[in-house]
Structure formats: C-alpha cells, structure tokens
Amino acid sequence: MEHNYPMKRIIDNQGFLVDASFEDQIDEQLVNDLYYHMLRIRTFDRKAINLQRQGRLGTYAPLEGQEAAQVGSSLALSPADWVFPTYRDHGATITFGKGMARTFLYWNGRVEGCVAPANRNIFPPAVPIATQIPHAAGAAWAEKKRGTQNIAIAYFGDGATSEGDFHEGLNFASVFQLPVVFFNQNNGYAISVPIEKQMNSATIAQKSVSYDIPGVRLDGNDCFAVYFETKKAFDHARSGNGPTLIEAVTWRKGAHTTADDPSKYRPEKQGEHIVDPLIRLELFMKNYGYWNEDWIQATKEKTSSEVEAAVEEMEKFPPPNVEDVFDHVYAEMPAQLADQKEAYLDYLGRQ
Template structure:
C-alpha cells in the first residue's frame, strides 16, 4: 500500500527543483515569504523554550522541524477560512495571523491567549487529542450551509488517528462533502509511542480509502510541496467535492514538550536523515539566485525585535488567575469543585 501513496516532493534535500512543472509557480517573492515566516516561527519557538527553562513560561510544546508543514499549509488558506490547531501548531496560527503576544500568554496560562484577532477564525489550541477534528468539520459544514466558499483546516498528529474523533470526523465530512482539509503531521511519535505501535497500516494517507476521499502523502519538510498540495485540497473543498486527507511526513527534532525527555525512547540515530526545512529552503534560494545575505540578516533582526517586544508585553500582564480554573464553567459549581477551590485558595494564603 505504501507504493500507492508515494511521498510527493517538489525540491530535493539539496534544494534543487524535482518537478519542472512548478517552475513558473515558484517565484522569488513566494520563496522569501516562506523563509520569513519559517524563521519567524522558529525564533518564536526557541524563545518559548528558553523562557520555560527560566521559569518565565509554563510547560511548552515545541515544533522545531515542522515549520515547513505549518507555514506551507497556513499560507494556503484564505483570510476567512477556519484553522483548528493542536497544542503544537502555533507556527501555523502565527502565520495565519494570530497575535504573538496572546500566543505567549496562552503558554503562560492566561485566558487572553485563546482570543483570536478580530476577523480571524482561529480556534483555541486543542490539548485533548483529536477533539478539534469534529469541531473543524462542524465549522466547515456551517459555512457550506450558509453558502460561502470558506473552508477549514484541522491539524493533528499521528496519535490522533487512533482516536474515535478522527474517524467520526472523516466519516461525517465525507458523507456530507464538507469543505475541510484534514492535515496530519506525521512526526514519527505520539509522545513516546512510535508510529509502528500506533497502527498497522503502511501510511496514514491510505486511511482516506475507507471514507472515499482523496488521500495524499507529502514531504512535510518541503514547504513548496506542502503549500501546493494544500492549495489543491482547498480547491477541491471549495468546489463542493468535499474533504482531503493530507499526511505530511516530517520530524519533531526535540521533545514532545518541555516536560519530556526524548532520549528515553528515541535512539541517537533516529532522524539522522532529517534535512532542516529552513536550511533546505535556503539552499533552494541560493541555487536559483533568490538568496540575499543582507535581506536574510534583516529578516532575522526584524524577527528578534518583534519577539523581544512580544515577550516584554506578555510579561507586563499579571500572573494567571488561579480562580479562572474554577469560575465561568458551571452556572452552579459542583460541591467537589467548590471544595477543591477552597483547598487551593487556602494553600495560596499560606504561601
């Protein structure tokens, strides 16, 4: 079955074009847009890890290595589309227009971090595995019922394909031809569980067969392959033909979260063939005469200033309010939660 779903690539690991049919579609402007966003979100990501290690941010889920998957797919959306991320897809949401200060606030436990900018359909990050998939299908179905051409994209990892929400979402979307793109980032592990313990099928893309929808497998570290295949999936959705399942094969270079130690379950030689997506894009730009050292230096400087300003703004907010864990959930709080709240507030008074 794996041979039926070959990994689609547009550039190779050395940054050379593999498919000349895309030559007219890939411009210097597009390449530079990819580079800017990928550098921006990686710098954000590394800063967040440093902040967590310094006690200035809560537990954080890094995404380094997956920038091409997130940036390439997010740039394929239209401004009125919907995006349903997991806890690891802030690279995609930032590219789509999420506010950087609020994104840092989310990881510092403040409710403002779940509020998207005005006019942006960005769902709060889903921590429970796969619960965002039916939500995305529902939002896309609503757009279809309203007669718009707006679509939705929902991100999920390989572990989510073992959840009922994954299968229910794909089944409903296929039956009603819902305009949604199911975007799987297969980074090889669901926390510490490798893919071969997650499923017996050769690919995730082939799971589309059961639901009668297109499935495609792409090189998730090739920003061009990600972008153009996601655009095709959106065109398919907007034309009324329904969903597509995309499997972006990528690699999580670091830990599952800052509370995780991947050396306990990954050997040193795993991921040795991984080619950094930003380095790969840089090689492409140099190969085809798009690279400019001064321009690249300016991008890094601009990004550093933006991130430092965002961190300063984030840290100007008061610490997260513990009462928010209890308030505004139930109209009448259950006795058990009242007791938990009283115990915790008493603890705070003691310290």
C-alpha cells in the same frame, strides 16, 4: 499500499527542483513569505524553550523541524477560513495571524492565550488527542449550510489516527461532502511510541480509502510541496468537492514537550539524515537566485525583534484573576464550588 501514495516533492534535499512544472508558480514573494514565516516561528520556538528553562514559561511543546508543514499549509489559507490546531501547531496559528504574545500567554496557562484576533477563526489548541477533528468537520458543515466559500483545516499528529474522533470526523465530512482538509503531520512518534507500533498501515494517506476521499502523501519538509498541495486541497473543498486527507511526513527534532526526554525512547542518531526544512529552503534560494544577504540579515533582525517584543508584552500582562478558576464554568455555581471559592479568597485575604 505505499506505492499507491508516493511521496510528493518539489525540491530535493539539496534545494533543487525535482518537479519543473512548478518553476513558473514559484516567485520571489512566495519564497520570501515562506522564509520569513519559517524563520519567525523557529525564532519563537527556540525562545519559548529558553523561557521555559528559565522558569518564565510553563511546559512547552517544541515544533522545530515541522516549520515547512505548518507554514506551507497555513499560508495557503484565506482570512475567513477556520483553523483547528493541536498543542504543537502554534507555528501555523501564528502564521495565520495569532499574536505571539497571546501564544506565550497560552503556554503560561493563561486563559487570555486562547483568544484569537477578532478577524481570524482560530480555535484554542486541542490537548485531548483528535478532539479537534470533529470540531473542524462541524465548522465546515456550518459554512456549507451558510453557502460560503470558507473552509476548515484540522491539524493533528500520527497518534490521532488511532483515536475514534479521527474516523468519526472523516466519515462525517465524507458523508456530507464538507469543505474541510484533514492535515496530518506524521513526525514519526505519538509521544514516545513510534508509528509502526501504533498502526499497521504503511501510510496515513491510505486511510482516506475508507471514506472515499482524496488522500495525499507529501514531503512535509518541502515547503513548496506543502503549500501547493494544501492549496490544491483547499480549492477542491471550496469548489464543493468535499474533504481531503493530507499526510505531511516530517520530523520532530526535539522532545515531545519540555517535560519529556526523547533519549529514553529514540535511538541517538535517528533523524540525523533528515535535512532541516529551513536549510532546504535556503539551498533553493541560493540555487535559483533568490538569496539576498542583506534581506536575510534584515529578516533575522526583524523576527528576533518581534519575538523579544512579544516576550515583553507577555510579561507585562496583569496578574491572572484567581476567581477565573471558579467563575464561568457553570451557569449557576454549585454550593461546594462556591464554598471553595469563598475559602480560597479568605485565605488570600489573610496573606
């Protein structure tokens, strides 16, 4: 089946165009937007890891290596669309408009970290694997019933394709021809399990055949391939033609989370041949006259300042209200939980 789903690519590892038909569609604004957002989320990501190591942030899921997949896809969205992320898709949600300070708060276990801007439809990150896929199909169904042009995108990893939610979500979207794009980031591992040990299919894209929907396999480290193919899928959905399954083949550079040690299950040199997505874009910029050293330096300073300001905002947030642990769970609090709350508040009062 692999030959039926060839890897779509626009630039190669050296940053040269391999599909000249896109040359006229790539302009300075798009190149600069892709670079800015990819650098921005990488800066955020590396800062988050440092904060976790310093005890200033909780357990964190790194995204380095997947910037092109997340930025390329989210930049193609319209403001009224829906985003259903996993715990590793904060690069996509930040690019789509979620604040970095709120994202830091999420990784500190704060409920405020789940709050999206009022003008963006971003669901809280799904930690249970694949549960966001039926949610995205449901939101798309609602938009179809309302008669809007809005679409939904569900982000998920390769391990999610082994869950029932994946099949239920795709089947439902196919039956009702819903405006939703299922965006898989195949980074080679479902936590510590390599893809060849958790599925027997040659590709994830081929799973689209079961639901009679388009399936696309692309180079997830090629930001242009991601942007244009995802935009094409969005246009397909907005036109009433139903869902698309996209497999973006990429690579998770670091650990599954900061509580994980990938050296225990990944060969030491695995992934070394994969060219960094940001470096590939930089090579393209130099090859085709988009590189501007002054702009690059200014962008690095800007993204660094943005991240530092977000850290400062996060750390100035008032302490969490301990009553949140008990409240807003039940319409009427059970007696046992009320007793626990009273006992805990009494304990705090004695400190």
